[in-house]
Amino acid sequence: MSVIKVPEAEAEGWRCESCDETLTMRPIELEYLGSLFTVELPSCPKCGMVLIPEELALGKMNQVEHLLEDK
Incomplete structure (x- = not known):
């Protein structure tokens, strides 16, 4: 399974409000209409x-949501 890297998704400068931890980039599995990304x-x-x-x-x-909904 390939991981999509998105240039506008950056962890730099972001912290978790609840934990006060610095955010780090990691692969996240997203699901929409039965499709996994x-x-x-x-x-x-x-x-x-x-x-x-x-x-x-x-x-x-x-854009991906609209493409999947049009299927």
């Missing part, structure tokens, strides 16, 4: 909370 995203090493940057959510992820 592995995307490298910033996440908390302690609690696992994932940051999905606004540009990614409104850009590429939105």
